[in-house]
Amino acid sequence: MLTQLFINWNVDPIMFQIGSYGLRWYSMGFLCAFLFGYFILSRMFAKEKVEAKLLDALVVYIFLAVLIGARLGHCLFYEPDYFCTAEHWLEIFLPFNLKTGQFTGYQGLASHGAAIGILLALWLYNRRYHLNVLWVLDRLVIVVALGGAFIRLGNLFNSEIYGVETSLPWGFVFERNGETVPKHPTQLYESFSYLIIFIVSSIVYWSKKGKLHNGRLFGWWLVALFGARLLIEFVKEDQVAFEAGMTLNMGQLLSLPFILGGLVMVWLSHHNKLPESTFTNKKENPKK
Numbered sequence: 500m501l502t503q504l505f506i507n508w509n510v511d512p513i514m515f516q517i518g519s520y521g522l523r524w525y526s527m528g529f530l531c532a533f534l535f536g537y538f539i540l541s542r543m544f545a546k547e548k549v550e551a552k553l554l555d556a557l558v559v560y561i562f563l564a565v566l567i568g569a570r571l572g573h574c575l576f577y578e579p580d581y582f583c584t585a586e587h588w589l590e591i592f593l594p595f596n597l598k599t600g601q602f603t604g605y606q607g608l609a610s611h612g613a614a615i616g617i618l619l620a621l622w623l624y625n626r627r628y629h630l631n632v633l634w635v636l637d638r639l640v641i642v643v644a645l646g647g648a649f650i651r652l653g654n655l656f657n658s659e660i661y662g663v664e665t666s667l668p669w670g671f672v673f674e675r676n677g678e679t680v681p682k683h684p685t686q687l688y689e690s691f692s693y694l695i696i697f698i699v700s701s702i703v704y705w706s707k708k709g710k711l712h713n714g715r716l717f718g719w720w721l722v723a724l725f726g727a728r729l730l731i732e733f734v735k736e737d738q739v740a741f742e743a744g745m746t747l748n749m750g751q752l753l754s755l756p757f758i759l760g761g762l763v764m765v766w767l768s769h770h771n772k773l774p775e776s777t778f779t780n781k782k783e784n785p786k787k
Contacts, residue, residue, distance in 0.1 A: 505669075510524075523656070529653070560623065573608050576749055633717060640716070647693040660685065696723050700720060720761070
């Protein structure tokens with residue numbers, strides 16, 4: 500007689516603790532995302548003979564965009580009834596509950612908000628450094644996919660953002676949350692999807708030796724990544740109460756514009772309607 504197969508998951512989300520300080524696996528995922536991302540982008544910039552200082556500035560813009568955009572995205576898209584009030588709006592920026600004084604950390608980050616933040620940051624970056632935004636995005640999205648894989652693994656260690664009940668043998672029982680039945684490990688589904696997107700995008704970039712049509716890789720990346728997100732959401736538990744009964748949840752609704760935007764970007768690229776230059780001020784890698 501076969502016994503039911505599933506995985507009991509009760510991993511401590513804290514890697515190690517020194518006194519009152521504890522480093523979480525989730526934080527390590529963020530750190531790895533930026534370290535590996537910087538290393539890979541530095542190789543790309545060096546190969547294409549673009550100044551390293553432009554990459555250093557880009558990393559600062561993206562780091563702030565991800566943190567601010569992801570936080571605002573969660574607060575405004577998923578919990579506006581709580582955060583958009585006179586009593587709680589400061590908690591968007593402060594890591595504790597104003598009423599109780601309890602430290603909460605910045606619980607709640609949304610990848611769609613991070614994506615919007617990155618696009619806005621790149622617009623500001625372009626105004627100062629004149630690197631073509633599409634040129635940057637074709638390279639940046641490769642490491643963003645890898646970063647997403649690390650961060651979703653962090654969600655797994657936090658026992659959060661998982662799926663509905665399943666009878667599949669790889670279902671996870673998230674015991675730290677009091678679960679008693681196996682659930683879809685949607686964190687792993689997303690992490691593996693993003694890893695595949697990273698590998699394929701990397702192969703495309705290096706096989707073409709960086710000679711890409713501006714915007715085309717970015718467009719296909721949008722379709723692939725947010726298409727995967729849209730599909731995986733069908734087996735994911737609702738993140739907030741108002742999603743109950745919705746045909747498409749908030750994550751799926753937010754993914755649709757990115758998928759459509761990606762298709763438009765691919766069409767424009769194939770019809771030679773996007774600028775192909777590296778710099779938008781017609782200067783070749785200006786030295787200062």
